[in-house]
Amino acid sequence: MSKATSIPRAPRKRPVRLRVLATSDIHLHIHPHDYYADRTLRSLGLARTATLIRRQRAQAPNVLLLDNGDFLQGTPVGDYIADNPGLLKEHPHPAIAAMNLLGHDAATLGNHEFNYGLDFLRQALAGAAFPLVSANLLGALGGKPLLPPFVILERSLTDDEGHRRCVHIGVTGFLPPQIMAWDSHLAGQVTTQDILAAAREVVPRMRARGADIVIALAHSGIGPAEHREGMENAAVPLAGVEGIDAIVAGHSHALFPSPAFEGHPGVDAGRGLIGGVPAVMPGFAGSHLGVIDLTLQHDGRRWRVTDSDSRLLCAEGLPPDEDLLRATAPAHQATLARIRQPVARTEVPLHSHFARIAPSAMLQLVADVQHDAVREALRGTAHEGLPVLSAIAPFRTGGRGGAGHFTDIPPGPLTLRDLGALYPYPNTICALLLTGAQLRDWLERAAGQFNRIEPGAPGQMLLDAGFPGHHFDVIHGLRWRIDLRQPPRFDHEGALANPGTRRIEGLEFAGRPLRDDMRFILATNSYRAGGGGHFPGCGPGAGVWRSAAPLREILAAHVRRQGTIAPAAEPFWSFAPLGGTRVLFDTGPGAAAHLDDLAHLHAEPAGEGPDGMVRFVLAL
Ligand code: MN
Ligand code: MG
Numbered sequence: 175m176s177k178a179t180s181i182p183r184a185p186r187k188r189p190v191r192l193r194v195l196a197t198s199d200i201h202l203h204i205h206p207h208d209y210y211a212d213r214t215l216r217s218l219g220l221a222r223t224a225t226l227i228r229r230q231r232a233q234a235p236n237v238l239l240l241d242n243g244d245f246l247q248g249t250p251v252g253d254y255i256a257d258n259p260g261l262l263k264e265h266p267h268p269a270i271a272a273m274n275l276l277g278h279d280a281a282t283l284g285n286h287e288f289n290y291g292l293d294f295l296r297q298a299l300a301g302a303a304f305p306l307v308s309a310n311l312l313g314a315l316g317g318k319p320l321l322p323p324f325v326i327l328e329r330s331l332t333d334d335e336g337h338r339r340c341v342h343i344g345v346t347g348f349l350p351p352q353i354m355a356w357d358s359h360l361a362g363q364v365t366t367q368d369i370l371a372a373a374r375e376v377v378p379r380m381r382a383r384g385a386d387i388v389i390a391l392a393h394s395g396i397g398p399a400e401h402r403e404g405m406e407n408a409a410v411p412l413a414g415v416e417g418i419d420a421i422v423a424g425h426s427h428a429l430f431p432s433p434a435f436e437g438h439p440g441v442d443a444g445r446g447l448i449g450g451v452p453a454v455m456p457g458f459a460g461s462h463l464g465v466i467d468l469t470l471q472h473d474g475r476r477w478r479v480t481d482s483d484s485r486l487l488c489a490e491g492l493p494p495d496e497d498l499l500r501a502t503a504p505a506h507q508a509t510l511a512r513i514r515q516p517v518a519r520t521e522v523p524l525h526s527h528f529a530r531i532a533p534s535a536m537l538q539l540v541a542d543v544q545h546d547a548v549r550e551a552l553r554g555t556a557h558e559g560l561p562v563l564s565a566i567a568p569f570r571t572g573g574r575g576g577a578g579h580f581t582d583i584p585p586g587p588l589t590l591r592d593l594g595a596l597y598p599y600p601n602t603i604c605a606l607l608l609t610g611a612q613l614r615d616w617l618e619r620a621a622g623q624f625n626r627i628e629p630g631a632p633g634q635m636l637l638d639a640g641f642p643g644h645h646f647d648v649i650h651g652l653r654w655r656i657d658l659r660q661p662p663r664f665d666h667e668g669a670l671a672n673p674g675t676r677r678i679e680g681l682e683f684a685g686r687p688l689r690d691d692m693r694f695i696l697a698t699n700s701y702r703a704g705g706g707g708h709f710p711g712c713g714p715g716a717g718v719w720r721s722a723a724p725l726r727e728i729l730a731a732h733v734r735r736q737g738t739i740a741p742a743a744e745p746f747w748s749f750a751p752l753g754g755t756r757v758l759f760d761t762g763p764g765a766a767a768h769l770d771d772l773a774h775l776h777a778e779p780a781g782e783g784p785d786g787m788v789r790f791v792l793a794l
Contacts, residue, residue, distance in 0.1 A: 187472040193234040196464035198424030201248025203459035210594025221494030223460035243284025243393035256290040266301030282347025282391035310372035344385030386477035395426030399440035413449030421453040430455035446484030516587030518733040521740040527765035529568030533743040541650035544697035563651035571643035577786035580762035603721040604703035611690035612710040622662035668708025752794040
């Protein structure tokens with residue numbers, strides 16, 4: 175081996191500092207607008223992220239901007255362009271136009287790029303002024319792949335002494351192989367490869383072609399540390415592939431680095447490393463910009479990464495970039511006009527005024543949509559034979575939102591904006607495999623929203639004011655009564671408080687008593703399935719299926735298909751009779767018009783409640 179002799183070393187090149195900026199999962203949130211609620215979003219929108227990008231560029235001499243996929247779908251803007259593909263002959267797709275304007279250096283595809291079909295995708299990508307790559311999206315039957323597996327960007331970067339240095343930056347990309355299942359129309363047109371298998375092939379090829387450094391755009395989440403063939407969230411095993419210098423992760427819309435990943439196997443959440451490789455995952459819809467700073471040192475043969483730092487910058491509240499707003503304004507304006515137009519009709523009012531105390535037509539509609547989506551998705555799977563039930567809670571029922579925080583859609587035309595009021599959250603649909611015992615406790619957990627009622631005593635409030643309405647789940651497909659004389663079995667946090675008591679009685683499925691050992695599929699939403707409200711059988715990773723599209727989109731497609739809807743509130747749950755005990759119930763001022771809904775409770779107005787609410791007296 176060489177000794178430390180007196181041979182003078184050649185003067186070393188000074189280090190080059192490269193700042194890699196990353197966007198991911200923008201989902202056509204360019205203008206910071208919630209198209210379902212029809213109002214400005216403070217925390218999202220690529221136009222806000224663009225302000226971060228401009229500021230970062232001003233601070234660093236060498237900046238690269240990359241996008242990690244899921245840019246073509248996600249707001250009604252995407253549907254508008256997809257329904258009018260002729261627009262692409264005149265102008266680039268707004269998602270592409272935005273990246274052209276921001277000067278993206280390269281991008282990869284996510285799973286949602288395939289939602290509108292391959293022809294549409296090709297047309298949209300044709301407008302890109304930057305290279306797109308994907309290493310595990312292959313052509314079918316030896317056909318030509320849609321995109322090259324990688325690109326080598328030759329960039330003249332400025333070193334610490336101001337000298338220009340030529341650096342070859344290799345960029346490759348990966349998407350979940352599951353696109354073949356999620357978009358079945360792709361069969362015969364493309365195929366996908368396991369992310370790790372593709373990475374092990376492509377990285378050495380990039381090195382052989384002269385890449386000094388290799389950046390992996392992984393449209394894939396931070397999941398298990400062990401590789402499994404075909405895995406969807408492969409960022410951790412991917413980091414173990416020799417030769418990858420930085421990773422942009424995504425797809426699961428999480429934040430990295432962030433405390434959410436503390437203790438996650440293979441991950442250093444504090445330093446922003448996955449398997450020792452600097453990495454970011456910049457959230458969703460432009461909520462954050464990923465920043466990876468790489469220090470490059472020349473070793474006599476090539477540039478190598480000798481140090482790194484990765485972090486996220488939050489876009490919340492930043493002024494949107496005016497140029498970007500202007501460049502994408504036509505699609506935005508056309509979409510606004512569209513969401514304000516009817517997509518269907520409802521023959522019945524859809525309102526939430528009584529959704530916490532009686533079956534509701536509005537909840538029936540959403541429950542049906544969840545049920546149908548789950549039944550369809552599980553067809554041909556091991557769970558096909560199990561009965562599908564559907565759990566749903568009302569979202570807008572006063573609470574912290576006040577007396578105006580109710581949904582009240584009159585009979586007549588139904589707009590996309592109305593559907594946003596009907597279902598205000600971007601949840602997806604989930605399917606859980608549960609036992610009869612778990613469903614019984616599910617309803618007990620929900621029944622905790624009522625105060626304990628003493629029969630015959632006057633002036634008792636029916637609802638426990640500390641219980642949020644969005645935890646009052648009902649399960650469509652079962653029948654039961656609630657005995658309000660009993661104390662709640664669970665507390666507000668979902669912890670078992672009174673193990674000896676039960677409020678749910680007469681619980682039936684298909685006309686027979688529900689047995690604890692029966693097995694069911696329960697359709698619910700991603701928030702609940704992920705552990706929101708601490709319901710039985712829920713938590714991170716729970717469930718046998720999850721929809722790719724948000725529930726709201728599936729709901730919109732459902733009502734469009736139906737044309738005219740008339741959901742009915744069947745009396746599948748009720749209070750056990752308490753000899754006519756009169757209780758008080760406060761709700762929104764619009765409730766008076768719907769009092770017929772509560773005929774079975776002999777509801778009568780009883781003056782004003784607090785904070786603009788109205789009060790009713792009910793007989794149990
Ligand atoms: Mn996404
Ligand atoms: Mg995705």
